[in-house]
Amino acid sequence: PDETARRQAVARHQTLTKPAGSLGRLEELGVWLAACQGACPPRPFTRARVVVFAGDHGVAAQGVSAYPSAVTGQMVTNFLTGGAAVNVAASVAGATVRVVDMAVAADTPEQISAHKVRRGSGLIDRADALTQQEVEAAIAAGRAVADEEVDGGADLLIAGDMGIGNTTPAAVLVAALTSAEPVAVVGRGTGVDDNGWMRKVAVIRDALRRARKVANDPVALLRTAAGADLAATAGFLAQAAVRRTPVLLDGVVVGAAAVVAEELAPGARQWWVAGHRSPEPAHALVLEHLDLTPLLDLGMRLGEGSGALAALPLLVLAARVLGEMATFDEAGVSGP
Amino acid sequence: PDETARRQAVARHQTLTKPAGSLGRLEELGVWLAACQGACPPRPFTRARVVVFAGDHGVAAQGVSAYPSAVTGQMVTNFLTGGAAVNVAASVAGATVRVVDMAVAADTPEQISAHKVRRGSGLIDRADALTQQEVEAAIAAGRAVADEEVDGGADLLIAGDMGIGNTTPAAVLVAALTSAEPVAVVGRGTGVDDNGWMRKVAVIRDALRRARKVANDPVALLRTAAGADLAATAGFLAQAAVRRTPVLLDGVVVGAAAVVAEELAPGARQWWVAGHRSPEPAHALVLEHLDLTPLLDLGMRLGEGSGALAALPLLVLAARVLGEMATFDEAGVSGP
Structure with missing residues (x-):
C-alpha cells in the first residue's frame, strides 16, 4: 500500500465535518483503502x-x-x-x-x-x-x-x-x-x-x-x-x-x-x-x-x-465517507 | 412482536440451504424482524x-x-x-x-x-x-x-x-x-x-x-x-x-x-x-x-x-436471507 495516499487520507479525515477519530475503525478502513488504491479519497468500488x-x-x-x-x-x-x-x-x-x-x-x-x-x-x-x-x-x-x-x-x-x-x-x-x-x-x-x-x-x-x-x-x-x-x-x-x-x-x-x-x-x-x-x-x-x-x-x-x-458495506461506507463528506471549510462549520 | 411469525421464521431458517444456525446473529435478526412485521419471511424494507x-x-x-x-x-x-x-x-x-x-x-x-x-x-x-x-x-x-x-x-x-x-x-x-x-x-x-x-x-x-x-x-x-x-x-x-x-x-x-x-x-x-x-x-x-x-x-x-x-445493511441482509434463499427441497440439496 501507498504511504503518500495513506498520509493524505489521515489528513483528510481531520478536515471532514465530524470530531477527529469519531468514526473509529471506519476511519482506519478508509485510510487503508486509500493506501491500497494509491488515491485519496479512495474511489468507490465499481466491481x-x-x-x-x-x-x-x-x-x-x-x-x-x-x-x-x-x-x-x-x-x-x-x-x-x-x-x-x-x-x-x-x-x-x-x-x-x-x-x-x-x-x-x-x-x-x-x-x-x-x-x-x-x-x-x-x-x-x-x-x-x-x-x-x-x-x-x-x-x-x-x-x-x-x-x-x-x-x-x-x-x-x-x-x-x-x-x-x-x-x-x-x-x-x-x-x-x-x-x-x-x-x-x-x-x-x-x-x-x-x-x-x-x-x-x-x-x-x-x-x-x-x-x-x-x-x-x-x-x-x-x-x-x-x-x-x-x-x-x-x-x-x-x-x-x-x-x-x-x-x-x-x-x-x-x-x-x-x-x-x-x-x-x-x-x-x-x-x-x-x-x-x-x-x-x-x-x-x-x-x-x-x-x-x-x-x-x-x-x-x-x-x-x-x-x-x-x-x-462497512468498507463501502469507509470509502464513501472520505469521498463524499463535506469539510469544515466547505460546510462553514466551526472547528473545536 | 408476533409469536406466530417468530416461530415460522425459526422453522424457515431450518429449511434454507445452510447448516442450521450457521448465520449466527443474522438468523436471530431475521426472526426478530419477522416477529416485528408479523410476517414470515419478513418484507424487505421499502422506507x-x-x-x-x-x-x-x-x-x-x-x-x-x-x-x-x-x-x-x-x-x-x-x-x-x-x-x-x-x-x-x-x-x-x-x-x-x-x-x-x-x-x-x-x-x-x-x-x-x-x-x-x-x-x-x-x-x-x-x-x-x-x-x-x-x-x-x-x-x-x-x-x-x-x-x-x-x-x-x-x-x-x-x-x-x-x-x-x-x-x-x-x-x-x-x-x-x-x-x-x-x-x-x-x-x-x-x-x-x-x-x-x-x-x-x-x-x-x-x-x-x-x-x-x-x-x-x-x-x-x-x-x-x-x-x-x-x-x-x-x-x-x-x-x-x-x-x-x-x-x-x-x-x-x-x-x-x-x-x-x-x-x-x-x-x-x-x-x-x-x-x-x-x-x-x-x-x-x-x-x-x-x-x-x-x-x-x-x-x-x-x-x-x-x-x-x-x-x-446487516438487518437488510437478515431479512433478505429469509426471503430469498432457496430451501433444501427447492435446490435439491441433501440435508445432514
Missing part, C-alpha cells in the same frame, strides 16, 4: 467480486462432517442459480459471484470447471492431498483467476469456500503453521456431532503428523494437507496482493489459505482486512497469526464468503 | 428512515464540549445539504434522512422547525432543562414525528442526535436510571480535553443531584435533566413501539433517550435492536440496562444515527 473455490475432500468419507460429499456439487448448482447465502449477501453488498470448481467430486458445468484438477482431494490423514503437478496447477489456477478478475476490473476481491469436510484440512494447515495442537484447532464445522468431532480430531492428528514435516515449505504443505480448492485460494490471495488489490477475508477456510498465502507471498496480508470472526477455534489462531482484527463478530460460520460479504 | 433530533444545551456554556454551540446549527445545515456522515451512511444503507429542530440555538429553515420548543435547553446543573409545558410538547412532537413517519410508509426507524453538549444530559439520564455515579457515565463526547472532562464531571454531578429526586417519573426526569431533543427522541422511540415498527438504536445519546422511553412505554425495547457499541462509558450501561447486544463494535462515537446506519 467487488467474490470467487468461491469449490472442492471435495477425501476425509469427508471418514465421517468428519455432518453432511455427505454430494452436497458440495449440489451447493455449486445452488450458487449458479442464485439460491445460496453467498448470492443474497453479494446482492445486498453490491458484489457479484464467480464459482470455480477445483476438485468437486461431481461433474459441474463447463463454465466453472476449466481449472478443475481432480475429483476430490486425497485422504490427508494417510496420503497427500494432491500430487506435485496438481498442487502447482491449483496454485497457478488461483493466481490466474485473480489475474482474470483484476484485469476484468475487479477493485475488491473476496474468496469464498465450498466443500464438505473442508474445515478439517483448514484446521491442519492452521495447526501446522501456528504450532497448535489438534484439539486447539478442531471445531464443529457445519455442525458435526460428538462422535464426528472425535473422528475429526483423530483425522486432524494423523494429518498433522504428516503436515508438520513440510510446514516450512508452503507448496509442499498444500500438497500434503490441503486440497485443490485451498491451494487455489492461497494462490488467489497471494496474487491479489501482487496485483495490489484489496481483499476482504472470510472465515476459517479462507483464513487457513491466507496463512499459507502469507508464506507464499510475505507481506500479502497488508492487502487484507478480516471481514468477521468465526466461532471456529482455528479462526482465532488465523487472526492472531496474521495480526488482523475482524470487523464483525456475529457467530457466523457458513463460509462461501458470506462473512466477508456481510462486512463489505 | 428506512433516520430522524435526527437536533437541539442545543445550556451546559455547553460551562465548557463541557470540545466544540462551540454554534456548531449545532451549522451541522443542521450540513445535514440538509447532504455533507454529513449521516447523509453518506444513509445513502450506503438505502435510508433517507429527516432533521427535526427541537431546540437549536440558531434559526433553522421552516421545514424542520415546526416542532421547535425553545432555543437551547436549560442549564441542568442548576435549573430544569425545560418547563412542564415544554417537556410535554417535546415528547408529543417525538410521538407525532413517529406517527408521521409510520403513516408515510416507514418500515424501519432510526433516531439520530445532533447537539453540542448533549452527551452531558445523556450521561445524567443514564446515571439517574441505572444508579451509576458521575465518573461511571462521563466520557469524552466529541473529544473534550482533561480540563473539560473535569468540568463535565462536575456538571453531571450537580445535575444528577437534581435528577435523582425525580428518577421514578420519566416525564419529570426529562423536564429536569434532558432537553427538548432528548425528550422528543424518547417520545419517538416509545411511539415507534406503539406503532409496532422496528427501530435500530444508535449510540449513547439515543441510548439515553431509549432508557427513558422504556420507562414511558415498558416493553418498547422488544422493538429495538442496538446497532453498535459506542466507547462512551454510559452506553455500556444503556446496553446492559436494556439487555441489548450491539451488532457492531467499531469505536464509533459520532452520533447523528451513524452507528445505527452502519449496522443497517
